[in-house]
Amino acid sequence: MLINFTLNHKSVTIDAPPDITLLTLLRDYLGLTGTKEGCAIGECGACAVMLDGRLVNSCLTLAPQVSGRELVTIEGISQPDGRPNDLQENFIEYGAVQCGYCIPGMVLAGEALLKRNPNPTRQQIRRAISGNLCRCTGYQQIVDAIEATAKDRTAHAKS
Amino acid sequence: MNVIGKSVKRVDALAKVTGQALYPGDRNYGNELWLKILFAGRPHARIVRIDTSRAESLSGVVGVLTAKDVPVNQHGLQVPDQPVLCGPGSNKRGGDIVRFVGDQVAIVIAETEKIAAKARDLIRVEYEDLPVVYTLDYAISHKAPQLHPNVPKNIAAYQRIRKGDADEAMERCNVVIEGVYHTPFQEHAYLQPEAGTAYMDDEGRITVHCAGQWTWEDQQQIAEALDLPTDKVRVIYDAIGGAFGGREDISIQIALALAVLRMYQQHGNRRPMKIIWNREESILGHCKRHPMTINAKWGVKSDGTLMAAIIEIFADAGAYMFTSNKVLGNAVVTCTGPYDFPDVKIDGYAVYTNNLVSGAFRGFGAPQAQFVAEMQMNKLAEKLGKDPVELRLKNVVTEDKTLAVGTTIPGGVSMEQVIREAAWRSNWRSRLGPRGENDPDFPEELPRLVNGRGFAAGFKNIGFSFGYQEESWAEVELRGQTEIEEVVLRIAGADVGQGHHTVMSQIAAEVLGIEVEKVKLEASDTATTQSSGSASASRLTLMAGNAVKEAAEFALRKWRRNDRPATAEATWLAPKTTPFDPQTGYCVPNFVYGYVAESVELTVDTETGLITVNRVVCADDVGRAVNPDQIVGQIEGAIAQAHGYAVLENFLMYKGRVLTPSLSTYLIPGVYDVPKRIDPIIVENPTPHGPFGARGMGEMPFIPYTPALAAAVFDAIGIWFDEFPLTPERILRGLGKVRSRLV
Numbered sequence: 001m002l003i004n005f006t007l008n009h010k011s012v013t014i015d016a017p018p019d020i021t022l023l024t025l026l027r028d029y030l031g032l033t034g035t036k037e038g039c040a041i042g043e044c045g046a047c048a049v050m051l052d053g054r055l056v057n058s059c060l061t062l063a064p065q066v067s068g069r070e071l072v073t074i075e076g077i078s079q080p081d082g083r084p085n086d087l088q089e090n091f092i093e094y095g096a097v098q099c100g101y102c103i104p105g106m107v108l109a110g111e112a113l114l115k116r117n118p119n120p121t122r123q124q125i126r127r128a129i130s131g132n133l134c135r136c137t138g139y140q141q142i143v144d145a146i147e148a149t150a151k152d153r154t155a156h157a158k159s
Numbered sequence: 160m161n162v163i164g165k166s167v168k169r170v171d172a173l174a175k176v177t178g179q180a181l182y183p184g185d186r187n188y189g190n191e192l193w194l195k196i197l198f199a200g201r202p203h204a205r206i207v208r209i210d211t212s213r214a215e216s217l218s219g220v221v222g223v224l225t226a227k228d229v230p231v232n233q234h235g236l237q238v239p240d241q242p243v244l245c246g247p248g249s250n251k252r253g254g255d256i257v258r259f260v261g262d263q264v265a266i267v268i269a270e271t272e273k274i275a276a277k278a279r280d281l282i283r284v285e286y287e288d289l290p291v292v293y294t295l296d297y298a299i300s301h302k303a304p305q306l307h308p309n310v311p312k313n314i315a316a317y318q319r320i321r322k323g324d325a326d327e328a329m330e331r332c333n334v335v336i337e338g339v340y341h342t343p344f345q346e347h348a349y350l351q352p353e354a355g356t357a358y359m360d361d362e363g364r365i366t367v368h369c370a371g372q373w374t375w376e377d378q379q380q381i382a383e384a385l386d387l388p389t390d391k392v393r394v395i396y397d398a399i400g401g402a403f404g405g406r407e408d409i410s411i412q413i414a415l416a417l418a419v420l421r422m423y424q425q426h427g428n429r430r431p432m433k434i435i436w437n438r439e440e441s442i443l444g445h446c447k448r449h450p451m452t453i454n455a456k457w458g459v460k461s462d463g464t465l466m467a468a469i470i471e472i473f474a475d476a477g478a479y480m481f482t483s484n485k486v487l488g489n490a491v492v493t494c495t496g497p498y499d500f501p502d503v504k505i506d507g508y509a510v511y512t513n514n515l516v517s518g519a520f521r522g523f524g525a526p527q528a529q530f531v532a533e534m535q536m537n538k539l540a541e542k543l544g545k546d547p548v549e550l551r552l553k554n555v556v557t558e559d560k561t562l563a564v565g566t567t568i569p570g571g572v573s574m575e576q577v578i579r580e581a582a583w584r585s586n587w588r589s590r591l592g593p594r595g596e597n598d599p600d601f602p603e604e605l606p607r608l609v610n611g612r613g614f615a616a617g618f619k620n621i622g623f624s625f626g627y628q629e630e631s632w633a634e635v636e637l638r639g640q641t642e643i644e645e646v647v648l649r650i651a652g653a654d655v656g657q658g659h660h661t662v663m664s665q666i667a668a669e670v671l672g673i674e675v676e677k678v679k680l681e682a683s684d685t686a687t688t689q690s691s692g693s694a695s696a697s698r699l700t701l702m703a704g705n706a707v708k709e710a711a712e713f714a715l716r717k718w719r720r721n722d723r724p725a726t727a728e729a730t731w732l733a734p735k736t737t738p739f740d741p742q743t744g745y746c747v748p749n750f751v752y753g754y755v756a757e758s759v760e761l762t763v764d765t766e767t768g769l770i771t772v773n774r775v776v777c778a779d780d781v782g783r784a785v786n787p788d789q790i791v792g793q794i795e796g797a798i799a800q801a802h803g804y805a806v807l808e809n810f811l812m813y814k815g816r817v818l819t820p821s822l823s824t825y826l827i828p829g830v831y832d833v834p835k836r837i838d839p840i841i842v843e844n845p846t847p848h849g850p851f852g853a854r855g856m857g858e859m860p861f862i863p864y865t866p867a868l869a870a871a872v873f874d875a876i877g878i879w880f881d882e883f884p885l886t887p888e889r890i891l892r893g894l895g896k897v898r899s900r901l902v
Contacts, residue, residue, distance in 0.1 A: 033185035034178020036400075038350045039438040043822035046350055074178035088176040092168050095788040098796065099656025100175030101350040101400030107176060126830045133822065135349055135401050136656045138795030138837060139830040 005066045008076025022058040022066060023047045026073060034074035034104050038133070045132030048105035049073050055112040057131070074104035077111060086152060087111060090145040098136035105132045110146040118157070120150055162669040163851050166788035169661045170680065171398065171654060180398040183370050184354035184435040191356065192221055194418055194434040195275035196411070197265040197282055198443055199245060199257040202293070202513040202815025203306075204286040206246045206255050206264065213281040214267060219274035221422065223282065224266040226254055228421055230386035236376065236408050238480040240307055243384050243413050246284075257286070258306055259478035259513055260816060261443040266414050268422060268432065291513050291815045295452060295473045298510045306478070306511045315476045316484035316509040318491045320563050320744030323502035325458075328467035332458030336539050340455065341882040342527040344810035345448035345520055345803075346819075348827045351400020352441035357415035358431035359423055364686070365392050365416045370399040372407045372653050374683050375690035380409055381416045392416065396683035402655035403800070404519030405445045407695055408481050411436065439820040446481050446518030447810065449474040449509075451527040453494065457535050463543050465554045468500045468563070472507040472528070474517065481518035483509040488625050488739065490524035492748050495563050496532030497574045497618040498554040503563040505744070513815040519695055521800065522858045525619045526865065530883075533615040533866030538879060544592040547614050547870070548582045556618075564744050569734070570751030570854075573780045573844040578616050581756035584840050585776035587614060595877020605765045605876060605894075610773075613870025616756040617862030620749035621855035622698040626738035629698070632689035633706035634728040635667060635714040643673055643718065649681045649728075651691035652703045657857055658789040659699050663707050665785055666850055670711035689730075697753060697855025700785060704850035705731040734848065751848045754780040755859040757798075759834075759867040763875045765894060768887030770806050770872065772834035775864070780842040782854030787841060794839040794860045801864035803828045806885045 004013045007030070016029050023040070026032045026049070035058055038046030042060045049058045050072040078084055084092070087110050097103055106129060113120055113128035120128070125146045126139075134142065174180035199206075211223040226232055227248030233239040242254040245262045249255055257264070265282055269275035292298045292306060298313045306313055329335070355369030365387070371377050371394070378394045385392070399406070411434050422428040436444060451474045458467035472490050476483035491507040540547035556562065558572045581587070589612070595601055622629045634649040648667050654660040664678040681687055691703045706729050713727030734750040760774040777794050784790050807826045811818040819825035839860075845852020865883060873879050878893040891897040 031187060032178075033181070033187070036182070036351070037184070037435075038352070039822050041438075041821065041823075043438075044350060078177050082177070084173060084176055091176045092172040095166070095169075095792050097169060097172045097175050098658070098792055099349065099351065099399060099401040100171070100180055101182065103175050104178045129830050131829075133350065133827060133829060135347075135403075135800070135827060136796045137792055138799035138833050140795055140833075140837065141792060143830070 001064060003064055003067050005068060006070040008072055016063055018064050020063050022061040022063050025063040026058060032073055032075050036101055036104060038101065045105045046102050048108045048132060050108050050112050053112065053115050055109050074107060077107055087146070087149045090149045094141045094145040094148060096137060096141040096145040102132060102134040106134065106142055110149065113146065114150055114153065118150060118154055122147060160669065161672065162665045162675055163783065163785055164787065166786055167661065167665060167675050169658055170664055171660060182351055182400050183356065183368055183397045186356045186368055186397065188431040191431040191433040192268050192270065193272040193275045194414060194432055195267045195272065195279040196263050196414055197279045198260065199262040199264050200260055201257060201286060201288065202260055202291045203289040204257045205289060206257060206284060207287050208285040209246050209265065210283040211265065214278040217274065217278045217281060219270040220267065220278045222268045222425065224417060224421055229384060229417060231384050234380050234384045234409055234413060235480055237482055237484055241479040253308060259515055261515060263414065266418055268418050293512055293514055293815045295475055295510050298512045310511060313511040314508055315480055315511045316487050318487055318507045318739050318744065320491060320503055320505040321742065322563055322565055325467045325469050325502040325504035328502035329456065329458040329469060332466050333461045334459040334542060336457045336459065336535050336542065338455055338534060338881050340453045340531045340534065342451045342530055343884060344450050345808055346442055346810050346825055347403045347405030347445065347520060348822065349401025349403060349405060352436045352438055353410040353444060354435040355411050355415050356431055356433045357419045359419055359429050360393065363391065365419050366395065367412055367415050368395050368397050369412055370396060370406060371412065372402050372655060372695055373693040374651055374685050376693065377412050378685045381413050384413045385416055385420055394685045396653055399653060399655045402694065403521045404523065404695055407519040407693060408446060410444050438822060442820045443817060446516045448520035449476065449483070449486055449517035449527065451490065453527065453531045455531050455535055457539065459539060463545055463550050463553055465498055465500050467502040468495050470494050470505045474509045475514055476509040476511055477514045477516035478511065479516050481516050483517060485623055486519065486524040489620065490528040492562065492564060493525045493619065494528035494532055496529055496536060497556045497616055499556055499560040500563060505563060514812055515817065521797065522619065522861045523696060525617065525862050529617050529862050530866050533863060534869060534881065537613065537866065537870040541593055546589055546591065548578060548587055551578055551616055564746050564748055566747045568752060570846045570848055571844055573842065574616065574618060574754045576844065577754040577778045577780050577842055578756045580840055580842055581758055581776055581778035584778065584838060585758035587758055590874065594873060598877065601877050607764060607766050609763050609765060609875040611763065611871040611873065611875025612758060612760045613867045613874055614758045615863035615867035615870065617859060618752050618754050619697065619859055619862060621701055621751050621753060622696050622733060622749065624736040624749045625746065626736055629692060629702055629733035630730055631691045631702040631706040632728065632730045633703065633710040634726065635710040637714050637718045637725040640723065643671060643677065646671060646673065646678045647681060648678050648707065649688050650703060650707065651683055651688040652699045653683055653694035655694050657793060658786060659694065661789065662700055662785045663703060666704050666707045667711045670708055671715055697857045697859065700853050701849045701855050702731060702733060704853060708850045751846050751854060753854045753856055753859045755863055757863040757867045759871045761868065761871045761875065763872060763890065765876065768890035770885060770890065772802065774836045775834045776838045776840065777860050778840040778842055779856055779859055780844045780854065781856040782846045782849050783843055783852035784841050785853055790841055790856060791839045793857050795837050797860035798837055798864055799828050799833045801861045802833055805865040805868045805883055807832060809884050809886055
């Protein structure tokens with residue numbers, strides 16, 4: 001079936017079977033391998049993407065469910081010239097990246113939070129990434145990176 | 160120092176945050192064939208017959224490989240005791256026997272992953288089930304079947320120490336502390352399940368892209384199983400999504416290479432092969448941390464001086480050796496803790512069973528052994544009414560004292576300094592004397608929330624050693640004319656997430672006096688790099704770091720002699736070590752160690768059994784902090800993983816079958832589970848053996864966490880738990896609030 005949606009700020013139409021997951025659509029039909037599979041059954045959050053501004057696990061979303069909606073993956077977070085955005089920069093700056101496999105999902109979880117709540121507390125940040133597992137860090141540096149970005153963006157918005 | 164000691168940004172971070180980093184499952188070729196592996200799914204059986212005809216006739220299936228297709232049907236890191244594929248027609252004896260549920264039986268090659276999976280389910284295998292050996296007691300009894308030829312009583316490895324006369328010394332001791340301890344399985348649960356691609360390259364080499372911990376060793380094992388010269392096999396590591404020891408052994412590497420070889424030989428087919436394991440396949444398909452049963456008896460003078468230790472270790476090796484013999488060696492050396500005992504008797508056994516294979520996992524035997532040592536120490540403190548930190552300081556190993564193996568510790572000993580640091584930074588003080596049942600004044604009913612704190616220390620060798628000659632190779636090429644414009648650094652070491660490539664770039668940059676950004680890495684490809692040894696045993700910073708430092712120094716000398724480009728390679732050889740004497744255990748097992756101490760503060764909810772850790776202070780002697788931010792990341796990450804081990808991660812097997820094959824039945828810590836606050840204290844006591852004094856450190860913070868937490872639980876509720884994880888159920892059982900039978 002033909003699926004029309006907005007992918008990373010651009011309109012796309014793709015012919016794909018109706019019974020595949022959004023994760024399969026992204027990785028195997030669109031070649032966007034930045035979205036990772038860690039469990040395929042909604043346990044780990046490595047495949048998280050932003051659908052209409054909300055965080056969803058793409059392994060639990062059927063591909064046709066994105067029809068007419070706005071989808072952002074890790075490939076759509078960077079600046080238009082491919083450089084990392086401020087949140088991605090802060091993940092690097094605060095040492096939040098080790099093996100990196102959970103990071104695309106973590107970045108999306110951070111962006112989805114900051115969209116709804118530009119001034120989150122650390123507790124709210126924890127809640128926002130509570131569906132995303134990381135086996136390398138102890139999460140603190142990830143929380144730090146999101147918190148710093150919120151502060152930078154708020155300061156920037158005021159000035 | 161310009162670069163060493165600076166938290167420079169990771170060299171691979173940009174690719175990882177933007178989603179551009181290619182992990183093994185991310186490589187697409189457009190024309191690849193997909194593999195699915197049929198696992199045995201039963202713990203012990205003889206395969207009588209395999210019928211692949213229905214699978215092969217399914218449209219889209221290109222081939223099905225079984226034991227008869229494997230040129231040399233055996234492999235293994237330490238001992239080649241595992242068939243590549245189990246089944247009839249194997250050219251190695253016993254190749255038709257399945258010894259655990261994750262044994263591989265057949266490889267399906269098909270146009271899509273879906274077709275491959277469907278065909279896998281059409282393979283008919285006729286099994287003749289054999290008695291399942293799933294407990295240690297049964298495995299070493301005369302009744303159990305022998306799982307491997309020439310291994311009586313299933314004892315895969317045995318090591319012993321006899322120092323002085325421990326039995327006689329024990330009789331003279333006024334105080335005896337005794338316990339039987341059980342430690343659980345632990346699953347690595349790296350976020351990236353095993354995956355890889357493979358093809359025949361232009362030079363006719365079978366090239367395997369995957370994620371592992373030692374390219375050279377993967378190459379050797381593939382070449383041996385395929386009966387090919389080593390240079391006909393090339394192994395390249397893509398971005399590696401975590402490892403922690405679980406990628407040290409073969410998973411999908413030989414299957415991929417075998418598929419390339421046979422499809423080319425049988426059909427002239429040169430299409431690339433691809434495989435991605437799902438989470439369940441990953442959990443069944445790689446090793447676990449060894450469960451151990453440890454009996455410990457310590458004899459002590461009434462002033463708290465340790466006199467004698469008698470210890471028996473039984474480690475469940477599972478179906479195959481993997482690294483069990485080496486893990487056992489570490490457990491034997493570290494089971495007396497970082498303490499001085501004049502008389503010691505230790506017997507350690509690694510035992511084959513039909514359980515999942517046990518192997519390497521952060522700490523490599525030290526976490527199990529030192530759980531016991533530190534529990535004993537904390538129980539002793541209770542019994543004597545002494546402060547557990549003071550008692551440790553009284554008995555701590557120093558440079559002039561010998562370990563149980565009869566030799567002093569080389570490489571600089573900082574255990575005392577690290578213990579003091581952790582105690583001081585955590586404002587350590589403790590309630591003295593008995594709690595719980597030994598305390599007549601202990602309350603019958605505890606309040607709902609009770610606080611406690613606990614302390615533990617730990618040490619671990621860096622490297623495998625025990626007579627094994629460690630080495631590490633590196634090459635540095637300096638490009639430019641009047642000044643060094645670019646540096647090509649060739650290293651083999653795997654960046655499993657720990658930041659190895661960044662640290663090596665820093666060491667090269669420091670020697671050469673340039674910015675890290677000028678260093679260009681060519682890493683982890685057997686065609687262009689030799690062996691740096693394994694990314695394990697906390698060894699790479701020290702060993703590969705020495706090789707990089709030497710290569711950079713040589714290259715710089717050539718540069719000054721006007722060589723353009725100036726290229727130099729170096730192979731660093733570690734100081735000599737010796738294996739256990741078979742009778743006494745006497746040896747120089749290692750050439751350097753790392754030291755760590757931790758305090759844990761927590762709250763136990765006596766209604767729900769939940770443990771909340773409020774603060775952890777971890778002091779870790781890293782020798783020299785090459786990249787402090789990365790060290791903090793290692794300390795916090797190790798503690799999070801240890802927290803899972805201590806309280807959450809309840810890996811269950813029943814009669815050789817896995818009951819927890821997913822991340823919703825096997826729970827690893829999420830952001831709400833980890834300790835609320837971790838204070839990492841970096842201690843820098845340089846070792847003469849390390850580059851710029853650096854020791855290894857990746858495993859150490861894991862080691863004391865569980866016993867420190869168990870001591871804090873005792874402090875809170877007055878109960879010693881000699882078994883973990885301390886799940887709510889186990890805590891409530893201890894409190895007498897749950898009485899139903901354990902499953």
